[in-house]
Amino acid sequence: DAKTTQPTSMDCAEGRAANLPCNHSTISGNEYVYWYRQIHSQGPQYIIHGLKNNETNEMASLIITEDRKSSTLILPHATLRDTAVYYCIVRPEMDSSYKLIFGSGTRLLVRP
Amino acid sequence: GAGVSQTPSNKVTEKGKYVELRCDPISGHTALYWYRQSLGQGPEFLIYFQGTGAADDSGLPNDRFFAVRPEGSVSTLKIQRTERGDSAVYLCASSPLGLAGGRRSYNEQFFGPGTRLTVL
Numbered sequence: 001d002a003k004t005t006q007p008t009s010m011d012c013a014e015g016r017a018a019n020l021p022c023n024h025s026t027i028s029g030n031e032y033v034y035w036y037r038q039i040h041s042q043g044p045q046y047i048i049h050g051l052k053n054n055e056t057n058e059m060a061s062l063i064i065t066e067d068r069k070s071s072t073l074i075l076p077h078a079t080l081r082d083t084a085v086y087y088c089i090v091r092p093e094m095d096s097s098y099k100l101i102f103g104s105g106t107r108l109l110v111r112p
Numbered sequence: 113g114a115g116v117s118q119t120p121s122n123k124v125t126e127k128g129k130y131v132e133l134r135c136d137p138i139s140g141h142t143a144l145y146w147y148r149q150s151l152g153q154g155p156e157f158l159i160y161f162q163g164t165g166a167a168d169d170s171g172l173p174n175d176r177f178f179a180v181r182p183e184g185s186v187s188t189l190k191i192q193r194t195e196r197g198d199s200a201v202y203l204c205a206s207s208p209l210g211l212a213g214g215r216r217s218y219n220e221q222f223f224g225p226g227t228r229l230t231v232l
Contacts, residue, residue, distance in 0.1 A: 043225055044155065085154075087154055098209060099145065099168060
């Protein structure tokens with residue numbers, strides 16, 4: 001079973017920041033937080049991952065709380081192309097199979 | 113460069129038939145994964161290959177499902193005696209997985225577009 005809880009759906013206006021929350025209250029010390037997204041009719045796409053420090057790349061920022069029980073993915077200036085299902089996944093980096101356990105994700109709708 | 117490709121993009125078959133789904137991973141990627149995704153659900157792990165061997169097949173639902181990767185590159189997912197409940201999008205992903213600079217690199221998985229299987 002997925003170890004994360006996410007809202008079923010969210011929406012935001014184009015050009016504004018999209019903040020997608022994720023609860024992972026049972027996360028273990030060696031587990032990373034990964035975010036993937038899936039645009040309609042495509043395979044999932046990696047966005048970002050982190051352990052305990054905040055991370056930023058060209059796609060997004062990841063804010064992880066100090067107790068690591070929750071995190072927020074931030075898309076700073078959402079565009080219509082960011083409409084997708086966003087999955088928050090926790091997984092040990094050293095897991096023997098590295099498989100991803102997806103939940104149902106958050107369906108983000110970016111409004112014009 | 114070329115990403116992960118999957119063929120066919122769509123497959124319609126009749127209940128009881130045998131199907132094969134093909135995955136061409138990114139060149140040089142040693143790890144390969146199969147997932148399946150039912151409508152409205154997140155992808156569900158099926159099997160993981162490291163090189164030619166199936167390192168984790170714990171997600172295969174039953175013995176009608178089988179996958180091979182004989183030369184450590186292309187993989188084929190085989191489904192025998194298909195049932196209507198097998199209808200889903202079957203996704204393949206690959207990863208470079210390995211050591212980088214003395215520490216294990218993060219394992220980003222690169223997904224293909226999937227094969228939509230419909231069992232009538």
